[in-house]
Amino acid sequence: MPFLRRTVPLAICFVMGIMTAFQYFVPHQLSRDFLELMTRWDKIIAGFAVFIGAYSLFHLHYSRIRFKVAGWGYSIFVFIGAIVTLGFGLYNGGDGFWVDKNEGTMFDWIYIYVQVPAGATIFSILAFFMASAAYRTFRARTVESALLLVAAIIVMLGRVPIGALISEHLPTAADWIMGVPNLAAKRGILLGVSLGAIATSIKIIFGIERQYLGGGD
């Protein structure tokens, strides 16, 4: 059994890693077809993974309701939202889920009038919390924190009409910060992250890094 539980996954990972890494350097139609096929397979497997997420969320909220955890009543709304959306999605305007998705159905209505406004509102609430957190924590005590504060203020003011009214140079300064020091730092971080990702990928392919297998045998 350890062969099936540990060796086979390591072999699959090794073969897939080597083949896809070398595919990049083979300029042939077969190589491109192989990559296309593997990407499609990956999409299919990721599609199944969505159901694990759905199961996990349903299980969590079902447990909350079953054991009457504090605030369990709110979990019912998770089921209501999910069941109604799934129902309309599968109903597909009366044609069923075995045909292509129809446009302008109640499923789209839910997306337009429930999901989009709720999502946008939740993220817009963050504007208040960020402003509040910034007010409480931004103190120009050191050169570093002063730089952070000044850069943030210039970028914020430079992106709105009032910035240009205060000084015509503010939008230019904001663009310069985004295009020069910000770009340099982001590029440095990106280079470091990329080298780390490549090193980790090599370790995964050769079975040195096995965290993705989880614990146990």
Add this chain to the structure above:
Amino acid sequence: MAHSAQRTGGEEMNRSTDFWILVGTLIAFTVINTLFFAIGSFKINWDSFGIVIAVGLTLAMYSFLYKDNPAFKIAENLYVGVALGYTVIITWYNALKPDIYDPLFVPIFTKATEPEYLVIVPMILGIFMLMRISARLSWLSRWSFAFVVGLGSGLTIPNYIHTFILKQIEPSMRPLFYGGESIYVSVNGILVLVGVVTVLLYFFFSIEHKGPIGVASKIGIYFLMVSFGASFGYTVMGRMSLLIGRMIFLLRDWLGVLH
């Protein structure tokens, strides 16, 4: 004891106040929308009903700015459920139906074309992934994870070298003068190069940050701080534009104050 009783009394009064605020808001919301339907601002159709639902959700979400309350929790949990249902349905229509159902099951039942039996392999790996929820068979999901992780790792190596390393180094090492550009462009080019090198030095921990390396890494920190500040400002403005969008929705689409 008296202190505790006093505090409990205060909390009850607060709870009672919050309850009446919630009920009052709900009544006001219902009255306003009924009025809109009655005077003809809203036609009786699904779009108008949708606007009312969206306004209700928006206000319920914003009520969190006052304090955590049942309206917010209901809206939040409803949003989670809808988002889950939406993801599952979109996964079906965009991934599973066109890649498994249409090429494999439809030809088997209709006999119109030859079924693509090759998709059975990822289908089995997908089913193996679902075994994660079984204690006895969860080890099968390792095969699926190995496939996904191996594929991702294999793609990462050449793509990252090409996209994030070579493509990022190339513009950092441009000649200072091509001919024709201003002095500012050259100065900016030097600054970008200095920034990239010093930031990389700051993250290079194999040598002690002392002497010239210490100075360079300090300059790297300055670049990082400016970048973090700029990212913060940029994110705040992004959230602000979302807030403005929601306010325009409330004032224009719902109340009709803006045109």
